Amino acid sequence: MTDYAEIFGPEGWLASRIEGFSHRPQQQEMAAAIGRTMEQSGVLVCEAGTGTGKTFAYLVPALMSGLKVIISTGTKNLQDQLYHRDLPMVRQSLASPLSAALLKGRANYLCIHRLDNTLVEEIRLTREQLNQLKRIREWSSETRSGDIAEMSAIPEDASIWPVVTSNTDNCLGQECPSYSKCHLVEARKHAQEADVVVINHHLLCADLALKEEGFGELLPSADCFILDEAHQLPDVASNFFGSTLSGRQLQELARDTVTEYHKEAKDTPVLIERADALKKCAGDMRLAFGLEVRRGAWSELADNPSVAQQLERLKESLEALAEALRAVEGRGKGLDSCKERCELLLSRLQVQEDDAEENASIRWYETTRQGFRLNRTPLEISGIFRGVMQQHPAAWIFTSATLAVGGSFDHFSRQIGLEEAETHCWDSPFDYPHQALWYVPKGLPNPSSPDFNRAVSDLSIPILQASQGRAFLLYTSHRALQEAAEYLADKLEFPMLVQGTAPRTELVERFRELGNAVLLGTSSFWEGVDVRGEALSCVIIDKLPFASPGDPVLQARIDALRKQGGNPFMQFQVPQAAIALKQGAGRLIRDEQDTGALVVCDPRLINKPYGKIFIRSLPPMTKTQDADAISRFFSHVASQV
Helix, strand or coil, X not given: CCCHHHHHCCCCHHHHHCCCCCCCHHHHHHHHHHHHHHHHCCEEEEEECCCCCHHHHHHHHHHHHCCCEEEEECCHHHHHHHHHHHHHHHHHHHCCCCCEEECCCHHHEECHHHHHHHHHHHHHCCHHHHHHHHHHHHHHCCCCCCEHHHCCCCCCCCCCHHHHECCCCCCCHHHCCCXXXXXXXXXXXXHHHCCEEEEEHHHHHHHHCCCCCCCCCCHHHXXXXXXXXXXXXXXXXXXXXXXXXXXXXXXXXXXXXXXXXXXXXXXXXXXXXXXXXXXXXXXXXXXXXXXXXXXXXXXHHHHCHHHHHHHHHHHXXXXXXXXXXXXXXXXCHHHHHHHHHHHHHHHHHHHHHCCCCCCCEEEEEEECCCCEEEEEEECCCHHHHHHXXXXXXXXXXXXXXXXXXXXXXXXXXXHHCCCCCEEXXXXXXXXXXXXXXXECCCCCCCCCCCCHHHHHHHHHXXXXXXXXXXXXXXXXXXXXXXXXXXXXCCCCCCCEEECCCCCHHHXXXXXXXXXXXXXXXXXXXXXXXXXXXXXXXEEEECCCCCCCCCCHHHHHHHHHHHHCCCCHHHHHHHHHXXXXXXXXXXXXCCCCCCCEEEEECCCHHHHCCCHHHHHHHCCCCEEECCCCHHHHHHHHHHHHC
């Protein structure tokens, strides 16, 4: 039995080996609970408030157990931080001999074969892509891992990456001429051999959904799964247990067919004709949806004759290309792969149009600036996920700083099918009543009022003067963000940073460096952003973050709950919004020295009965509705410095 007091105690191993480490009883209790769950191959759902140190609380038992452990995080950024910083620190402190590996999805690794193929494609690349390609080629001769995160100078969403990385559709597997040098194969090999493997939820769910995106040969051998940032899991799992056909998949198939034509089938010009026809058809499909970016239910398309007509043309174009690819079957592995992909996309289109299982799944579409996606998503995944866990008997640990709603784990447990799991909640060790003030203004209009956004902006100005900038303004919609950015542009004396004007990481770094900036952001800034110290001393949230009622997936789930006799607002919408609010509020206090004010500009917190659920879900900050309390708070903080 591991003595966790000896490791986490005031005079313990970690305190003596890690500079700045402080004893937290909650962390020690959490580590012991995780250790017991691992020994018993049980299931644990637990919340650890900000500052508990949950990463160390699960890394220590993982390294002490001697078991094969898979740790899954919410994002690739957290995955990199865990593997490159936290895990080595704990492993060194414990003098652990266990080996560790980092594994990402295949699109995160340079594909040597596709990089070689770009020699054929250069004529179709833009000047920017050609410059980026030159840098990637230079890097390819130096990298050992092939992890594209090493190329930080090229944005993660740069259009060159799909050209030089593979995905499930276009990977040639063991038939690839570069298989022996494949970075992904090497990463999987390390993962198979390692004691602790760090992955992310996308990779985990892709593999659990048997889409061969991950490492199917590794999962059955795991003794324990630890899922950090587990609140993200229901949404990620819903996507992977469904089906998607995207304009990008169609464009890539057309492009790869042209590449393989030049290599293997120059005597069959019909291939290039039909590939070009598919590419045009995919572009026309996007135009048929209209210019705006939106999401909608599949049923909406029945009233749009141009979309229906274009879907039929898309089907015909895929069938024509599949026929041409079958005619050259056996000419080359690349061509055969294109044929299989074409048939797969055709089947996905047919699944999308199929009315069967309408009660078990949600059909919907979404458009981006240049692309589109046709989706089929399971109505609920609890049964699917429960079945997956039964197929992989092991210890399962789900943790996050935001899993409980009003002290209850029912909402998360229902979504994932974990009704019989053991649950624990450890409060943050921070002194919230003294470190933070929570202000809910009086007299604001209802959030549905056309005057609401302007009122929030006017209210923010004196608060930002009191805080001397140093604030996040978090909005629940892009429209509210843009309106506020325009209105506040010439009214603030502090530097203003606005989401969308630069990559998120760059904006956060500039925010830290400036020290008195005001950053305006939407959902992507509500979580996963860690700014410690005085640079972030105020968080203003415009309103309770209820998901858009027009979202087709949400609407379908609401309808299903209502048919079952449930109360979708209280059972689903309020818990989801409470978790999101906890994430946004969690940006404010990040360590024992932080102080700050949280402002939630939504009168429903006070005048609606469900407001109490939100209040009970947030940390125990000092609460006020006194407008002068903000200036007094910051004056007091300044006098303590």
